[in-house]
Amino acid sequence: MKVLSGMRPTGKLHLGHYFGVIKNWVELQEKHETFYMIADWHALTTAYKNTEQIKENIEQVMIDWIALGLDPNKSTLFIQSEVKEELELFLIFSMITPKSWLEWNPTYKDMKLNLLRISDLELSFKGGLRDLVKEFLAKVPYKIVDFEAFEEVILDTLSDSFIRAVFEGLLEPEILNRLNVSKRDFYDTDTYGFLGYPVLQAVDILIYKAEAVPVGEDQLPHIELSREIARRFNQLYGEVFPEPKALLTETPRLLGTDGRKMSKSYNNAIFFADGKEEVRQKVMKFFTDPQKLRKGDPGRPHICPVFFYHRLFTNSEKTQQIEVDCMSGTLGCVDCKKIMFESLESFLEPIREKRLEVEKSIKDIKEVFMEGSQRARQIARQTLEEVKEKMKL
Structure with a gap:
C-alpha cells in the first residue's frame, strides 16, 4: 500500500x-x-x-x-x-x-480561533444567540428538513459576523483589549x-x-x-x-514540563538536540501533583506528568514500585524526577549520538x-x- x-x-x-x-x-x-x-x-x-x-x-x-x-x-x-x-x-x-468546502472545514476554523485565542469568544456568541435562533427557525414559513444542522449553520454564520464586527471596531473595544489581539492579527490569518x-x-x-x-x-x-x-x-x-x-x-x-501538551510554542518541550545536562534541568522543573508539597505527602501518580514518563521509559516492575511509593508518600518528587531522568536519558542518549553523527554529514x-x-x-x-x-x- x-x-x-x-x-x-x-x-x-x-x-x-x-x-x-x-x-x-x-x-x-x-x-x-x-x-x-x-x-x-x-x-x-x-x-x-x-x-x-x-x-x-x-x-x-x-x-x-x-x-x-x-x-x-x-x-x-x-x-x-x-x-x-x-x-x-x-x-x-x-x-x-x-x-x-473550505469554509465549512472544522479544522480551518479551529486553527484560526486557536491562533487568535478567540475560541471562548465564539462560544459566548453562540450561547447568547441559540435561543434567538431557535425562535427564528420556529417562524420560518418552510419545512426544515434538519433543524439542528440548520441551527448550527446560522449560529456559525452569526458568530463569524460578530467576531468580524469585533475586529472591525463595531463592538466595544474592551473585548479586544481583554483578548490581547488586534485587527491586524485577525487579517494576518484571513488569507487565501x-x-x-x-x-x-x-x-x-x-x-x-x-x-x-x-x-x-x-x-x-x-x-x-x-x-x-x-x-x-x-x-x-x-x-x-x-x-x-x-x-x-x-x-x-x-505532556511537556508544565503539564500541558508538549509544544515548542509553550516552551515546555524536550528536544532530541538537547544535551544531557539541559534535559536534566528540564526534568527537574517538571510540573507534578500540586497536592504533593513535600516528601511524606501521599501523591496521585495517575495525574502526574512525571509518572506518565515513567510508564513510557521506566521498566514496568520499577514503575509499579514508584506508583506504590508515591501514593504512600515514601517517595518524594525530587527523587522521583531523578529516576525518571535516568530512564528518559537511556532512551535519548543513543538518539543524541546518532543525531550528532548525522549532523556532521x-x-x-x-x-x-x-x-x-x-x-x-x-x-x-x-x-x-x-x-x-x-x-x-
Whole structure:
C-alpha cells in the first residue's frame, strides 16, 4: 500500500513529535511503500512574515528524521517545494473546489480561533444567540428538513459576523483589549493561503496517488476533503485519482514540563538536540501533583506528568514500585524526577549520538533528500500528464 504523510518544518523535533508521528512512520516503512515530505510550502501558511528560519528548520528536520529511524532505502524522503508540479495541480484543484468546502472545514476554523485565542469568544456568541435562533427557525414559513444542522449553520454564520464586527471596531473595544489581539492579527490569518491550504494538502496526497494517510482523529476532515476533490475531478474529467483512506493512529498525548501538551510554542518541550545536562534541568522543573508539597505527602501518580514518563521509559516492575511509593508518600518528587531522568536519558542518549553523527554529514543528508525529491517529482510529473490528458489541456 502506498502511504504518504508530511510535516511542516518548524525547527528541531521534540519527544512529542516522535511519539505523535515519527514512531508510527518508522513502523509503516517496514510494511508499505512510504513517502514522507517536509512540507515547507505549508510552513508559509502562518509563517509568511518570518521566512528567514525555514531553510535552517528544514535541515534540522532532515537530521532528526534520519536520527529517529526514517530510512531513505525504505522510504522516499523529500521536500515539498522541490516538486514544482504540485503547484500546477494546486491551481487546477483550486478551480474545481467549492469555497464552501473550505469554509465549512472544522479544522480551518479551529486553527484560526486557536491562533487568535478567540475560541471562548465564539462560544459566548453562540450561547447568547441559540435561543434567538431557535425562535427564528420556529417562524420560518418552510419545512426544515434538519433543524439542528440548520441551527448550527446560522449560529456559525452569526458568530463569524460578530467576531468580524469585533475586529472591525463595531463592538466595544474592551473585548479586544481583554483578548490581547488586534485587527491586524485577525487579517494576518484571513488569507487565501490559510483558507486554501487543505487544497494543497489534497495535492500532496493525490499527486502521488497515495492510498492511505496516517492521521490523528482531528485530521479526518482533511482526508475527507481530499477524497471529495478526487471524486469531483474523476467525475468531471475521468478516473485519475484513487480516494485515499485515513490510517487512524492512536498516539499518547505527550505532556511537556508544565503539564500541558508538549509544544515548542509553550516552551515546555524536550528536544532530541538537547544535551544531557539541559534535559536534566528540564526534568527537574517538571510540573507534578500540586497536592504533593513535600516528601511524606501521599501523591496521585495517575495525574502526574512525571509518572506518565515513567510508564513510557521506566521498566514496568520499577514503575509499579514508584506508583506504590508515591501514593504512600515514601517517595518524594525530587527523587522521583531523578529516576525518571535516568530512564528518559537511556532512551535519548543513543538518539543524541546518532543525531550528532548525522549532523556532521549534513551535505550527504541533503543529497539524500534531493534524490528523494527527484523520485517524488517523477511520479508527480506522470500524474500531471494524466490530469492534462483527461482535461484535454
